Amino acid sequence: MRPIHSITLVGWAIASGLIDFGAWAAPPAPPGKAVQAGVSGDEAEARAQFQAGVAHFKKQEYPEALEAFRRSLWLKKNRNTMGNIALCLKQIGQYDEALEQYEEMLREYPKLPPKVEALVAAEMAELSGLVGTLAVTGDAPAGAMLFIDNRLRGKLPLEKPLRVSAGSRAVRVEKEGFAPLGMTVDVKAGMESVAELVATSRKGRLVVSERHNWVLRVELDGKDVGVTPWQGLVEAGQHEVRLHGFMRVEALAACEAPGVAAEEGAKVASGVEVASVTLYEETRVVLGAEEQDASLRVDSTLEGTTVRIDARVVGRAPWEGRLPLGEHVVEVSADGFFPAKQVVQLERRKQRELSVSLERQPDLVAEARAARSRKIGVGLAYGVGVAGLGVFAVAGGLALDKVHDLNARCPNKHCPSTEAGNQRAAAALGTAATVGLVVGGLGAAVGTGVLLVTRPGGSERRLGPSVSAGVGLGSFEVKGRF
Incomplete structure (x- = not known):
């Protein structure tokens, strides 16, 4: 429906008592003069903003009039001011907000003069034919801010379809830390339209930390991605997360949380946990790492013999160091002697000592x-x-x-x-x-x-x-x- 011409609208508004030049008993005080007795400073300012809004309205400067009326209403609640805001919103094409403004006015002032009540009802009936409803579905992240034509209309999910003005509407959804989603929807008057959002980047946020606040390497789907605490955007779906690294023995004994990742020391690691990451949601994973090394000392009846562990040369006897838990093959060898092998089983927090005797080879x-x-x-x-x-x-x-x-x-x-x-x-x-x-x-x-x-x-x-x-x-x- 085409907006009412401004002159006709002003005349209608004055007749109905919405735009009431006599609504305020006394004019505002001139600049530099004290406010007259019986009128507070806020009330005087409210009156001044109201009159400024009327002046802009008569000049068809509806956005400026709307701003002045809103400032007046913020200073002092007034039935006429609320009606004037609704008139300005209708003139600039924001029919949904104009209708909401009338509804709010009726809640605040349920007993209007009969003539005003009839005119407001007629306005609301006209506005109802200029709006439709909009539902937001698809990849709409919970907690995201919903913008319609760059105007914030609330948070998702919506309790019910949102009332919006008919026409082409730009829908945008924003959530901190994620790329915004947007689309254009053609809203039809008196009908419900649906904005089915589709994310081009289907990612969620994964946050990984260690239970003791240890700084360890984060292994995501078999790849090193950083150190704890770690967070990043990953594809929605299931991901395997594991922590591993080193802790200095003194820090481990004192249960201290280091500030940076250690490059050597006792080997620690966590089990593998599967994290289910949801699109546009934050998933937190807290893993507990445990010591994976045990101490081993290897002595030989002949000093300086070569010590191999799991087929890798680690030094010469006597040798002492830390190894991963589990089974290991220790081999001691020297020129002129038969090599000796022994299998050891290392357990958590237990030190093993191994003494190996060598038999001389014939000349x-x-x-x-x-x-x-x-x-x-x-x-x-x-x-x-x-x-x-x-x-x-x-x-x-x-x-x-x-x-x-x-x-x-x-x-x-x-x-x-x-x-x-x-x-x-x-x-x-x-x-x-x-x-x-x-x-x-x-x-x-x-x-x-x-x-x-x-x-x-x-x-x-x-x-x-x-x-x-x-x-x-x-x-x-x-x-x-x-």
């Missing part, structure tokens, strides 16, 4: 030397044995031939003097064969004894029996030591 050089000596000794012994048996075979054969010849030439074993040389040769060959047999047997026996008594990995001093043999003309001597 590989001496072992090789002994192996060579064993081979040489066995070879010599069997060689001598073979040579002795060869002498036995050759000398024995020749001795048998000589004996057969002598038996043929010496009946009844009585040989003439001419056979004395042959007899001596036969005896010498027999002696040589015997010596060869004995030497061959001893060589084989000594070689076999060396193989049976000596062991791989031993040294030359670990060889078994010691045997020596001597051979002379017509004699044989064997000496041994076990």
Whole structure:
């Protein structure tokens, strides 16, 4: 509906007693003069603002008139002033507020003169045809401020659809810490319109702190995002949060809250908690971190040995440090010794001490030397044995031939003097064969004894029996030591 022309409106307002130039009994005091008796300073100022509003209204300066009437009403509540505010709001197209102003006036002054009451009812009926209602849905965050055409209309959620003037309306929702939401809605008179807001950035605020106020690293969905206390905008949905870091041992013992994150010390961490972040809402997560390290001391029977823990070199024995709770493999090693491994289970607030003994490795050089000596000794012994048996075979054969010849030439074993040389040769060959047999047997026996008594990995001093043999003309001597 088209607004009433200003001259007609002023005439109607004066006739109805809304704009009443005689509503105030006395004019305001001139500048520099004292306010006349019986009129307070606020009342005089209210009268002056009222008259200023009337002057602006007559000039069709409706925004200025509205401001002056509002100042007057703030200083002194007056029925006429409230009606004049409603008239100004109607003239500038804020029909919803004009209707609300009339409603407030009726609540404050329920008994109006009949003529005024009828005119106000007619105005309200006209204004009702110029407004619609607006509901706000969608991604509308609770507690956000709702603005319609840059005018604050309250907080979300609305108790009921909001009455607004018909036409194209700019809807904006603002919540501290988040990006504003906005859209334009075409409001139809006498109907309910819906502003369904859609957030382009679907995020909420996550606030993470540690129960003891420790400053620890914040791990969000497996990524380091900062230190506690931490807050930031994250995508709406579920997120895994974990705290980890270090606490100096002295601060941990005194339960102190450090000002900055420690780079070394006792390892502390929290469990993983799943935080459900809601769009445009703040989600708080408080995690309690616990000590994750225990103290371990590693000693060895040999100082300076290398200490490895979980296959990583950590130092030399004696070694002491802190490790995460749970099972660890400790290995101690040194040149010339067999490495020693041991599994330890570390528990919270318990110190473990580990003593490791090392066993010396055999001397590989001496072992090789002994192996060579064993081979040489066995070879010599069997060689001598073979040579002795060869002498036995050759000398024995020749001795048998000589004996057969002598038996043929010496009946009844009585040989003439001419056979004395042959007899001596036969005896010498027999002696040589015997010596060869004995030497061959001893060589084989000594070689076999060396193989049976000596062991791989031993040294030359670990060889078994010691045997020596001597051979002379017509004699044989064997000496041994076990």
